[in-house]
Amino acid sequence: MDTFAPDRLELNRRLPLWYQISQSLRACILGRSPEAPLRLPTERRLAEHYDVSVLTVRQALKELEEEGLISRHRRRGTFIEAAAVRSRRSGPVRVLGSVDAIVAQQSVDAARLLAHGTGPVPPELACHFPGLTEVGVYRRLRSDEATGEPVNWAENFVRPEPAARIDPADLERWPMTRVLRDAVGVRIARITDTVEARLADAETAGLLAVPVGSPVLLCTGVSYDEAGTVVDVARIRYRGDRFSFSVTVEM
Incomplete structure (x- = not known):
């Protein structure tokens, strides 16, 4: 064509x-x-x-x-x-296949904790938390440190046991992956990321300072411990005009 x-x-x-x-x-x-x-x-x-x-x-x-x-x-x-x-196009988020790489990428932006507490497991995430009705819920807004411009906002749904040991102040300094691994002591074995194209709803548009209906990238990251249990599910909405995603597979 x-x-x-x-x-x-x-x-x-x-x-x-x-x-x-x-x-x-x-x-x-x-x-x-x-x-x-x-x-x-x-x-x-x-x-x-x-x-x-x-x-x-x-x-x-x-x-x-x-x-x-x-x-x-x-x-x-x-x-x-x-x-x-x-x-x-600027600053692609690269999923390189290691937890260290993901932590390094997430650490670039300044984060502000919007809310934290416990809440019901969203129906679409129930498959990741069998037998649970409530999890720890954290909402953060990340901004470019140089300009202050919002670049993404994140929701994290964390299993109750590690959530009880999270210091909310750490989430304004470090990404959730690092908090769980280094502060809480969870041995994260793998993270599975799924990226989808979406249009910004009213909440996302307000947080990211873009018009309703603007393109956004929704990244859903599922973190597993060494026993294969889901510890955290992150849903991060990135401004579509700021990020692209690439995956490198090393043989």
């Missing part, structure tokens, strides 16, 4: 359609592989793709053009500005 193909999007009719489409295209453009085509489909094809009017697509493209991510040329078409895309 000689044009860039955006992902499918389930539109929320309660939000401006042009804005959702601009954010969908923006996320796809920033996440495109280097070998992907630079040319976007025509306005009519995009309108068919998203099931909206051409005028709605035109308004979405105007937003991206003003941001410098695309350029539009009469009779030639609409093209991704590759140099502008490269300049918007």
Whole structure:
């Protein structure tokens, strides 16, 4: 295919359609592989793709053009500005396969503890905490130390036994992985990370200072001890314009 193909999007009719489409295209453009085509489909094809009017697509493209991510040329078409895309990407979070590497990566940002205590196990996480109804719950906001700009916010759900030994003050100095390992004494054997693309809900948008519906990356990290028991489940929402994820596999 000689044009860039955006992902499918389930539109929320309660939000401006042009804005959702601009954010969908923006996320796809920033996440495109280097070998992907630079040319976007025509306005009519995009309108068919998203099931909206051409005028709605035109308004979405105007937003991206003003941001410098695309350029539009009469009779030639609409093209991704590759140099502008490269300049918007910064500081990839790298999952390198060791707990030490994850701790080092997480330690870059300043953290502020928003809330802590006990709470019910979320239904979608019940499979990780069989037999438990409550866990320790911690919510933190991480910001760039140089600029103070929020970059991600994290929820941690921790098994009650280690949660009872956590000093909340440590969570403003260290990432949860380091607190559990070095302060609490949990022998973490492995961490499984899953990364998904999402759109920011009202809470995430407020914490990360981005518009509702902006692209975010949701990273779910499950930490296991040496017995194979889940100790902590972290759900971290990263600003989509600040981070990408790469995985290195060493043979």
